Each structure stands twice: as C-alpha cells, then as structure tokens.
Amino acid sequence: MIKVFKYRLYPTKKQAGFLVFQLEGHRYLYNQALAQRKELYQQTGKGIGYSLQATALLPKLRKENEQLAFCNYSSLQQTLRRLDKAFKAFFARIKSGEKAGPPRFKSAERFNTISYATPGDGCQIKENRLYLQNVGCIKVKWHRSIKGKVKTLSITRRNGKWYVSFAVECDPEPLPKIGKEVGIDLGLKAFVATSDGQQIEAPKYLRKSEKKLVKAQKRLSRRQKGSSRRRKAGVLLAKKHEEVANQRLDFCHKVAYCLVKAYDGFAVETLKVKAMVQNKYLSKSISDASWGMFLLILKGKAESAGRWYREVPSNGTSQRCSGCGEIVKKSLAVRTHNCPHCGLVLDRDQNAALNILKRAWTGPSALASKFEVSPRSCRL
Ligand SMILES: [Zn+2]
Structure with a gap:
C-alpha cells in the first residue's frame, strides 16, 4: 500500500x-x-x-x-x-x-x-x-x-x-483482533456516533476556529476589490483556512486512530458528493469536507491495520428501526428513536449507526465485495 x-x-x-x-x-x-x-x-x-x-x-x-x-x-x-x-x-x-x-x-x-x-x-x-x-x-x-x-x-x-x-x-502492519465491529454515523451534532452508543464531538477549539474563518470570509467580502485592504484580508483568510484545515486534519487522524485500535471492522455511509457541493452554508460545507477527509483517513488506517472497511448506501438509515426494520418517521429535531412497533428506544444517531452496520453484513455492497475479508469470518 x-x-x-x-x-x-x-x-x-x-x-x-x-x-x-x-x-x-x-x-x-x-x-x-x-x-x-x-x-x-x-x-x-x-x-x-x-x-x-x-x-x-x-x-x-x-x-x-x-x-x-x-x-x-x-x-x-x-x-x-x-x-x-x-x-x-x-x-x-x-x-x-x-x-x-x-x-x-x-x-x-x-x-x-x-x-x-x-x-x-x-x-x-x-x-x-x-x-x-x-x-x-x-x-x-x-x-x-x-x-x-x-x-x-x-x-x-x-x-x-x-x-x-x-x-x-509499505506493507500493512496488522493489529491484534478485538472481536468487535462498528457502524459509524456521521453527523453535525456528534461528529461520529457509533453503533455501540459512543459519540465523539468536534472539539471546541475547532468550532471556535471555524467561527473565526467565517468572520474572516465576511471581512474579505466587505473590502473593495483591488484595494490593499482586500489583499490583506485575503492573506488573513488564507491563514485561517490553513489553521482550520490543520486542526481538522489532526482531529480526524486522532479519531480514526482511536477507532482502528478499538474495532476489527468499520461500516460507514457512502457520502453523497453532489448533495454536499450544492449546500450554501459555509459551516455545513466545512463539516462535509471533514467527513470526506475523515473517511479517507479511516479507510487508510483500517487497511494498514488489517481491518475491514465498507461503505453502504445511507438512504433511510435514520428513519428505519434497527430493532424491527419498520420505518419510524422523524424530523431532524427529534433526537431519540422511539419505535411504536417493537418498543425500542435509542439515540437517533446510534440507531442510524446500527442500521449502517447491519447493511454492511446483508446489503448488496457486502455481496459485491466478496473478495474482501468477510465480516462474518472476522467474528469467529
Ligand atoms: Zn422497531
């Protein structure tokens, strides 16, 4: 690799x-x-x-x-x-x-x-x-x-x-088997929510820097084109971009490192690139960029450590009940999954992560990638 x-x-x-x-x-x-x-x-x-x-x-x-x-x-x-x-x-x-x-x-x-x-x-x-x-x-x-x-x-x-x-x-350096696999849901509230109920939030310093970045962006757009004040604001903005990018990269590496040490395999959702590009809010686009980068880093670290990594379609993962498979409609504001069919009560993101993990075992992507180490054989 x-x-x-x-x-x-x-x-x-x-x-x-x-x-x-x-x-x-x-x-x-x-x-x-x-x-x-x-x-x-x-x-x-x-x-x-x-x-x-x-x-x-x-x-x-x-x-x-x-x-x-x-x-x-x-x-x-x-x-x-x-x-x-x-x-x-x-x-x-x-x-x-x-x-x-x-x-x-x-x-x-x-x-x-x-x-x-x-x-x-x-x-x-x-x-x-x-x-x-x-x-x-x-x-x-x-x-x-x-x-x-x-x-x-x-x-x-x-x-x-x-x-x-x-x-x-270089050659992969396999880590010892743990006996646990995980589904991962990426979100705005918690950066990573795992199928076993853990949540990792983006650190405060990163959110602070992101706010500073938005401020620098606004300052630049207020300055007159061609003026030296605009040029200076541009230099400042580039610096802020670099700062945020470095902090974000560091955070993604640390999270991926912890996950790869703790689990044998990873099921994640396929990111929809087109939907990501179209949104107009800077703060949203920042997290979109982080998700893409995070998955790349996680994939690389997983491969290097001999772990399996699989992307599954993300449609409906938050609406479907991970217990009984019924659709339970809920808006973005509803943070708890409460199933009227089987009585399952779970954090919304954990429910989504459980669905993602399930899809990696049973979905078409699991069948298509039969040359990979199958998650079932990993569990033995
Ligand atoms: Zn249910």
Missing part, C-alpha cells in the same frame, strides 16, 4: 527564489501544453496524448524558455502527466454523466506543486537535507522517520511555506 509522509521544508531566501522560479517554469509548461490540446481540438476535433507532448512539445519549449531549461527534465514530464491525468478525469466525469468543466489555465496562485517521478533523478536526501537540482540542499524538519520504499516525491508551496511529500510503498 501507498502512504504519504509530509515534511516542512526550510529553504533559504535564495533557495526559495529558485523554487518559485521552477514553479513558474512548470506552470508555463502546463499552460502551454493545455493551450496546445485546446487548439488542436478546436482545429481538428482530435486530442493529443501525453507521449506526443513529452517528445515534441517539451524539447521545443525547453530550447526557447530559460525557466524550463532550469528545471529537472523528468519532473517536467511529471507536470505533463499531471495535465494528462486532469484530462482523463474530465473525460471520465463526462462519461459518467456528471457536469464537468475541462482543465483550466493555472494562475500563479493556483500552481503550487512540482513532482519527481523517481528519487535520485534531480532529487535526493543528502546529509539529512533534501537536495534538488538547481536549488541546492534544503533544510528539512524530519519530525518522523520514513518507513518503506520511496516511490515519488513532490514539493508543495502553501501560504508561503514549503513542504515535501514522499509517497512510500
């Missing part, structure tokens, strides 16, 4: 200058390659693939542009691959009937990553520092050691800070 290890970089002023110079080179290549694809499509109705752009366009541009000549060759190829991936994802979305726009030209603010395909080609670890071709040896904060074989690495700029991410191939 692939794991990502991310570290903060501390380039000198000169090195940071070189990094920005290379980013600009990569961005120029990205935009030129995108323009070529668009032009060709408009003129002939045909597309152009990665290999042709890498063998014809890249060498030509590299001769003309000094920024490109300054960049590592195989990392430039990675940027072309990135564009190719963006197009493939775009076509896949169209094919599946989704509303999708083609890849867009990148402004300097929106282009922040350079990738290297193989360690050793233009990048390597030298004397505890990260060596990059034409940049030099950059100081790295190694806050933990890398486990496994490095496949690719990428350099990212975020709010003026630099990071390096190593994608590493």
